[in-house]
Amino acid sequence: MGQLTTHVLDTSAGLPAAAVQIEVHAWSECAPKLLMRTLTGRDGRCSQPLLGGEDLRTGRYVITFQVGEYFRGRGLELPQPAFLEEAVIRIGIADPAAHYHVPLLISPWSYSVYRGG
Numbered sequence: 084m085g086q087l088t089t090h091v092l093d094t095s096a097g098l099p100a101a102a103v104q105i106e107v108h109a110w111s112e113c114a115p116k117l118l119m120r121t122l123t124g125r126d127g128r129c130s131q132p133l134l135g136g137e138d139l140r141t142g143r144y145v146i147t148f149q150v151g152e153y154f155r156g157r158g159l160e161l162p163q164p165a166f167l168e169e170a171v172i173r174i175g176i177a178d179p180a181a182h183y184h185v186p187l188l189i190s191p192w193s194y195s196v197y198r199g200g
Contacts, residue, residue, distance in 0.1 A: 085180045086135035090199070091127045091148065093157075095190035099127030102156060104149040107133050110173060115145060139179045146172045150189050161191060170194045 091100040103123040108115035151168035184199035
């Protein structure tokens with residue numbers, strides 16, 4: 084069975100990013116539909132896949148990571164408004180039987196994402 088997972092790493096501190104709020108929406112031109120909301124654990128990973136099994140379908144999804152909130156929680160003083168408040172990643176799932184891993188590397192000024200294995 085396929086699954087969608089993530090791993091968030093704070094490159095500015097060289098640490099896994101714990102307690103990052105994540106939302107996953109099914110993306111359509113009409114209105115996004117919230118599918119789930121979770122937090123990363125101490126290792127920067129979620130305790131369960133973001134989506135898996137029958138919940139993972141062919142289609143387009145939006146994963147939103149609340150990075151500004153994460154950095155404020157670490158005690159960083161961010162400008163108002165913050166340069167990055169959210170990292171919004173739009174992905175397509177072509178094969179719902181496959182594993183889609185979406186690692187996110189963050190700093191207060193940048194982010195990078197890729198499809199991992």
